[in-house]
Amino acid sequence: MWKNHPKALPFLFLSEMWERFGYYLMIGIFTLYLKDVETGFAMTEKEASDLYGTFIALVFLTPFIGGLVADRYWGYKKSIIIGGLLMGVGYMMMGIHDKSILYVAMTLVIVGNGFFKPNISTLLGNFYSEEKYKDQKDEGYNIFYMGINVGAFxxxxFGAVFENLFGWTAAFMVAGVGMFIGVLVFVLGTKHYGDKTDKKGTQPGDMPFSKIVLFILLPSVVFGIIGWLIKGVASDANPEAFIFGSDSTDAFIFACIPVVLFYSSLYFRAKDDEKRPIGALLAIFAVVILFWAVFKLNGSALNNWGDKYTDREVSGLAKDVTDNIKLTKELEYKKDSVAVYDNAFRIQKVNGEVVKEVNYPLYFRNVAPEKMPKEGEKISVWASNLTQSINPFWVIVLTPLVVAFFTFLRSRKKEPSTPTKIAFGLLISALSVLVMVLAVKAGSNGSEKVSVLWLFANYGVITIGELLLSPMGLSVVSKLSPVNITSLMMGGWFLATSIGNKMSGVLASMWDSYDNKADFFWVNFGLLLFATFLMFALLKKLNAVMREKGIN
Structure with a gap:
């Protein structure tokens, strides 16, 4: 696999694998931790989804500044190491059960990712700028992307085992250890990096950093504060008069305005020969926002689906195996025909008084009658965060097939352009949502649990779309960006991801407002279908720009 690629690739592959090990372990348990009423923060589905959306949005917003600092001042090596260390510390602090410390930990992860994520992707692209590796760039990014998903799988x-044995704190500590291993591996590969990690410095025509702070970052903070404070029109449906659903959502959207304007200005200030490539990238950024809005439901709405709507009971040999390796929990069934539920509380009347039982297993709320255990009987269920490994499982399985398929097309000179791959990626992703519409119908709108195979099918389809879009996006940024702003434009890709992530949180927070859960997924299908039509409409112009640059 490594034969025709730069010697640095295995180290970048393993560094990213361990970094994603830590990040996705944390993300896999994040909303479950927030909603846990006994040892978490007892948040509702809406509160947890909103915080999750804001968090992952900010995680992908900071690459804007991280890429800029690496390009002009620190270089890639220093930026990646500092970013990784900040993230590792942040993961470890998350397990400390204090809301203020949780926010500090989230801030460290947000800042750390800003320095790590865009710069390791850009560093990889630097090696493929050499003529002998030029034709392997897409393949190199696909291999790199597989490293991400080995860690994510x-x-x-590990998260399930350590949470079951020792609790949330231990699981978050393991995420931190994974991140530190990633930093160590990156440092061990130093001798293979050469001058590719060097900063590019400020180029003629670049906006001075002081002006970026004054005209971009400071206005972003000010706009964010305005978004937090300003109120819309109060109504029965919106009693607190939020403009976009919550204070954090309002603040985020307002804060993005100056950053979006800055990226737009890059096009208008660019040299004539750079305008069309920058314009093409900005168009792609706009379209993929909707992809991320739906794709990132994996950590919120789909995590919730795996937790509450999926049959997770194990028995027989499977129970013995999973019990021994601590991937399961025992739940005791308590029959009570008058009980009602609020988040993870069981509320009932005992002798006329309301009694709230903490952390009553909600798992039994929608078990099919014929599968309901007897009073006092215990069952074993596998940890719900394991559904987060389904998507990376498919990436690992399908990446070699996708790479081989496009290698075959390339040998016959029929390989589609990168924008064409992205367009078909959006179309296939839209089709994946229809699987969840069928899953809702199979479970009679959530009244009965369904097989985990529905999630396997959904993730299997969207993974094909993801492989045609996400690594291709990283590749096209590297191909089209003007040399002096490559990291900055990579930050633009992550800005689009950030906005999509926040939209994902907004979508997920609306889950409980849909009586018919199929309607929730139909909305997601509509968003992706719109993005698909838009991308195909832009395809002719985007392909023309690629040909002008002499690339595919």
Missing amino acids: ICNF
């Missing part, structure tokens, strides 16, 4: 098993 194995981490959830």
Whole structure:
């Protein structure tokens, strides 16, 4: 696999694998931790989804500044190491059960990712700028992307075991250890990096950093504060008069305005030969926002689906195996025909008084009557965060097939352009949502649990779309960006991801407002279908720009 690629690739592959091990372990348990009423923060589905959306949005917003600092001042090596260390510390602090410390930990992860994520992707692209590796760039990014998903696949098993044995704190500590291993591996590969990690410095025509702070970052903070404070029109449906659903959502959207304007200004200030490539990238950024809005439901709405709507009971040999490796929990069934539920509380009347039982297993709320255990009987269920490993499982399985398929097309000179791959990626992703519409119908709108195979099918389809879009997006940024602003434009890709992530949180927070859960997924299907039509409409112009640059 490494034969025709730069010697640095294995180290970048393993560094990213361990970094994603930590990140996805944390993300896999984040909303479950927030909603846990006994040892978490007892948040509702709406509160947890909103905080999750804001968090992952900010995680992908900071690459804007992280890429800029690496390009002009620190270089890639220093930025990646500092970013990784900040993230590792942040993960470890998350397990400390204090809301203020949780927010500090989230801030460290947000800042750390800003320095790590765009710069390791850009560093990889630097090696493929050499003529002998130029034709392997897409393949190199696909291999790199597989490294991301190896880490994302194995981490959830570690998270489940350590959470079951020792609690949330231990699981978050394991995420931190994974991140530190990633930093160590990156440092060990130093001798293979050469001058590719060097900063590019300020180029003629670049906006001075002081002006970026004054005209971009400071206005972003000010706009964010305005978004937090300003109120819309109060109504029965919106009693607190939020403009976009919550204080954090309002603040985020307002804060993005100056940053979006800055990226737009890059096009208008660019040299004539750079305008069309920058314009093409900005168009792609706009379209993929909707992809991320739906794709990132994996950590919120789909995590919730795996937790509450999926049959997770194990028995026989499977029970013995999973019990021994601590991937399961025992739940005791308590029959009570008058009980009602609020988040993870069981509320009932005992002798006329309301009694709230903490952390009553909600798992039994929608078990099919014929599968309901007897009073006092215990069952074993596998940890719900394991559903987060389904998507990376498919990436690992399908990446070699996708790479081989496009290698075959390339040998016959029929390989589609990168924008064409992205367009078909959006179309296939839209089709994946229809699987969840069928899953809702199979479970009679959530009244009965359904097989985990529905999630396997959904993730299997959207993973094909993801492989045609996400690594291709990283590749096209590297191909089209003017040399002096490559990291900055990579930050633009992550800005689009950030906005999509926040939209994902907004979508997920609306889950409980849909009586018919199929309607929730139909909305997601509509968003992706719109993005697909838009991308195909832009395809002719985007392909023309690629040909002008002499690339595919």
